[in-house]
Amino acid sequence: MVKIFIDPGHGGTDSGASANGLLEKNITLQIALLLRDILISEYDGVSVRLSRSTDQSVTLSQRTNAANSWGADYFVSIHINAGGGTGFESYVYPGVSAPTTTYRNALHDEIVRSVDFANRGKKTANFHVLRETSMSAILTENGFIDTAADANKLRNATFLQGIARAHATGLEEAFQLKKKASNLYKVQAGAFKVKANADELAATLKSKGFDAFVVLDGGMFRVQAGAFRTKQNADDLVARLKQAGHDAFVFQ
Numbered sequence: 001m002v003k004i005f006i007d008p009g010h011g012g013t014d015s016g017a018s019a020n021g022l023l024e025k026n027i028t029l030q031i032a033l034l035l036r037d038i039l040i041s042e043y044d045g046v047s048v049r050l051s052r053s054t055d056q057s058v059t060l061s062q063r064t065n066a067a068n069s070w071g072a073d074y075f076v077s078i079h080i081n082a083g084g085g086t087g088f089e090s091y092v093y094p095g096v097s098a099p100t101t102t103y104r105n106a107l108h109d110e111i112v113r114s115v116d117f118a119n120r121g122k123k124t125a126n127f128h129v130l131r132e133t134s135m136s137a138i139l140t141e142n143g144f145i146d147t148a149a150d151a152n153k154l155r156n157a158t159f160l161q162g163i164a165r166a167h168a169t170g171l172e173e174a175f176q177l178k179k180k181a182s183n184l185y186k187v188q189a190g191a192f193k194v195k196a197n198a199d200e201l202a203a204t205l206k207s208k209g210f211d212a213f214v215v216l217d218g219g220m221f222r223v224q225a226g227a228f229r230t231k232q233n234a235d236d237l238v239a240r241l242k243q244a245g246h247d248a249f250v251f252q
């Protein structure tokens with residue numbers, strides 16, 4: 001069992017950074033909850049705890065004490081940056097070596113690969129949560145709340161889902177997490193209330209050489225273009241569909 005401790009930065013009376021109508025504490029919590037849900041619903045052999053799962057005040061010592069006494073294998077602190085700038089950066093404690101650096105590389109590389117953020121680099125800092133944790137730890141800074149372009153992304157629930165999923169995929173690689181057997185990455189190219197519209201899109205996709213079929217799901221006719229065991233294959237299909245002028249996304 002791999003024990004992942006997720007630490008949504010700030011909370012309660014500590015809002016963290018605030019700008020553009022956004023509070024850091026709310027965004028870090030949203031990402032953390034999404035990450036927890038992905039890890040629990042999609043992977044076997046992983047156990048997750050959070051330093052907070054609501055908008056509450058938690059001291060830095062309480063956070064690291066909770067992870068230490070639980071015996072976590074990894075500590076993931078999620079933050080949003082401020083101070084002018086744009087993009088993603090990650091932190092580990094100065095001078096650490098493998099496996100902390102290996103884990104950081106897995107998360108950092110996946111996040112900059114799959115999230116639309118500039119790569120600000122792999123950094124070190126003497127932060128409490130990196131210093132006082134007895135296990136490997138990372139702190140991620142996911143965009144700048146006081147930069148309009150980043151703030152606009154952070155306002156979007158789908159974008160936050162992408163950040164959470166990238167953290168999860170990085171953890172999958174770092175800790176060799178195993179996907180639950182039934183989990184398939186499906187590619188959806190459209191969803192319609194009227195079946196004829198779904199059939200029309202499926203026919204168009206087939207004429208362009210894609211595999212496509214219509215599934216009735218939750219009252220909507222979804223046009224599904226493929227289902228894969230690995231996210232990479234699904235992402236590749238989404239890229240090909242987008243090149244062909246179709247909107248598409250991966251779901252499970």
Ligand SMILES: [Zn+2]
Nearest residue numbers: 009016079080
């Ligand atoms: Zn912060």
